[in-house]
Amino acid sequence: MALIVQKYGGTSVGNPERIKNVAQRVAKYYSQGHRVVVVVSAMSGETNRLIALAKEIQSNPNPRELDVMVSTGEQVTVALLAMALMEHNIKAKSYTGGQVRILTDSAHTKARILRIDEEKIRADLHSGYVVVVAGFQGVDGANNITTLGRGGSDTTGVALAAALKADECQIYTDVDGIYTTDPRIVPEARKLKTITFEEMLEMASLGSKVLQIRSVEFAGKYRVKLRVLSSFKEEGEGTLITFEEDNNMEQAVISGIAFNRDEAKITVLGVPDHPGIAYQILGPIADVNIDVDIIIQNVGHDGMTDFSFTVNRNDLANAMAILKNSILPHIGARDVIGGDKIAKVSIVGVGMRSHAGIASKMFRVLAEEGINIQMISTSEIKISVVVDENYMELAVRVLHKAFDLDQVVQ
Numbered sequence: 001m002a003l004i005v006q007k008y009g010g011t012s013v014g015n016p017e018r019i020k021n022v023a024q025r026v027a028k029y030y031s032q033g034h035r036v037v038v039v040v041s042a043m044s045g046e047t048n049r050l051i052a053l054a055k056e057i058q059s060n061p062n063p064r065e066l067d068v069m070v071s072t073g074e075q076v077t078v079a080l081l082a083m084a085l086m087e088h089n090i091k092a093k094s095y096t097g098g099q100v101r102i103l104t105d106s107a108h109t110k111a112r113i114l115r116i117d118e119e120k121i122r123a124d125l126h127s128g129y130v131v132v133v134a135g136f137q138g139v140d141g142a143n144n145i146t147t148l149g150r151g152g153s154d155t156t157g158v159a160l161a162a163a164l165k166a167d168e169c170q171i172y173t174d175v176d177g178i179y180t181t182d183p184r185i186v187p188e189a190r191k192l193k194t195i196t197f198e199e200m201l202e203m204a205s206l207g208s209k210v211l212q213i214r215s216v217e218f219a220g221k222y223r224v225k226l227r228v229l230s231s232f233k234e235e236g237e238g239t240l241i242t243f244e245e246d247n248n249m250e251q252a253v254i255s256g257i258a259f260n261r262d263e264a265k266i267t268v269l270g271v272p273d274h275p276g277i278a279y280q281i282l283g284p285i286a287d288v289n290i291d292v293d294i295i296i297q298n299v300g301h302d303g304m305t306d307f308s309f310t311v312n313r314n315d316l317a318n319a320m321a322i323l324k325n326s327i328l329p330h331i332g333a334r335d336v337i338g339g340d341k342i343a344k345v346s347i348v349g350v351g352m353r354s355h356a357g358i359a360s361k362m363f364r365v366l367a368e369e370g371i372n373i374q375m376i377s378t379s380e381i382k383i384s385v386v387v388d389e390n391y392m393e394l395a396v397r398v399l400h401k402a403f404d405l406d407q408v409v410q
């Protein structure tokens with residue numbers, strides 16, 4: 001008998017029929033003798049609808065009030081699922097994040113979980129209940145309702161699994177696992193049986209949208225056994241996120257290809273090349289909470305250099321304004337140019353640690369297709385390149401093939 005936390009995303013609870021299906025799946029586990037805690041998202045589209053509604057009143061909605069409002073999406077689905085479970089003659093009880101007491105910090109719309117009081121849930125499980133918990137939300141120390149950022153129900157699921165020391169956390173979604181890349185771009189993409197936690201973390205941060213990155217961090221920190229599965233397929237083991245590297249010699253060097261169209265590139269031209277310049281450019285950008293991703297500084301000549309970096313597309317206008325108005329005049333750079341017609345393509349794999357020549361192979365494959373690389377960034381287990389967005393899909397396709405990701409390895 002195991003303790004299982006199951007999380008169902010918005011499409012899995014998108015209408016009453018689907019909620020009934022979820023109840024049926026939960027009932028199956030319950031009848032096998034497992035104790036089950038279920039975390040659900042709002043019905044698909046509901047969070048977007050609520051945010052749009054708020055924006056009709058306030059163009060930049062007050063974060064505290066926005067949280068009060070968007071958290072209602074999940075409050076609806078927990079109750080509906082509890083009712084659906086009762087229809088299976090299962091004792092079920094729903095809770096909002098605040099009722100459990102999922103304690104968070106006070107950073108409205110992107111709060112972090114600090115602690116979970118899990119005693120009430122334990123007691124309910126002990127009395128034979130299936131406990132249904134609203135994802136995406138908590139309360140701060142003063143009982144203000146908070147939310148955890150878009151996609152935050154994943155994090156609720158993993159955090160609950162950690163707090164309850166669950167045997168497994170199952171994330172049910174509209175895909176049946178983690179793929180080598182997005183099958184909508186590469187039809188030959190394969191579902192992975194396992195992926196290491198480190199690879200999953202890179203994939204999530206590099207643009208794979210299957211799991212919220214914070215949920216993966218949580219799983220790593222608390223060693224939660226995490227599995228991604230489809231809520232629409234009866235069969236299948238999904239993808240298990242593991243903590244051990246597979247020592248199998250046949251293991252592919254590259255596990256997956258991630259891509260991301262959400263970034264924009266900024267280049268500061270004619271920057272005087274002296275100590276402190278990176279700080280003078282990026283300090284004011286960081287001060288307004290704009291995240292910078294890839295950074296490149298050219299080799300200087302004649303005392304001048306160029307300095308490029310990427311930011312989220314949503315932050316481009318703001319970053320450009322700050323650069324033009326306050327940074328450029330201050331550091332005496334010639335000009336600044338920005339553009340959002342870029343995409344980042346990354347290959348990820350723990351196998352890179354033990355194999356040489358992966359980067360050069362990647363660059364050769366892109367060169368053969370005439371794809372210009374604008375920026376490069378590497379870590380121990382990933383290589384990212386920034387290319388023209390028009391070449392993104394081509395880059396993903398040729399790399400997928402070149403690294404044999406369409407071949408089944410056992």
Ligand code: ASP
Nearest residue numbers: 041047136150151152153
């Ligand atoms: N309902 C929230 C969202 O749409 C949280 C989630 O689905 O995980 O972002």
Ligand code: MG
Nearest residue numbers: 009151154210
């Ligand atoms: Mg999601």
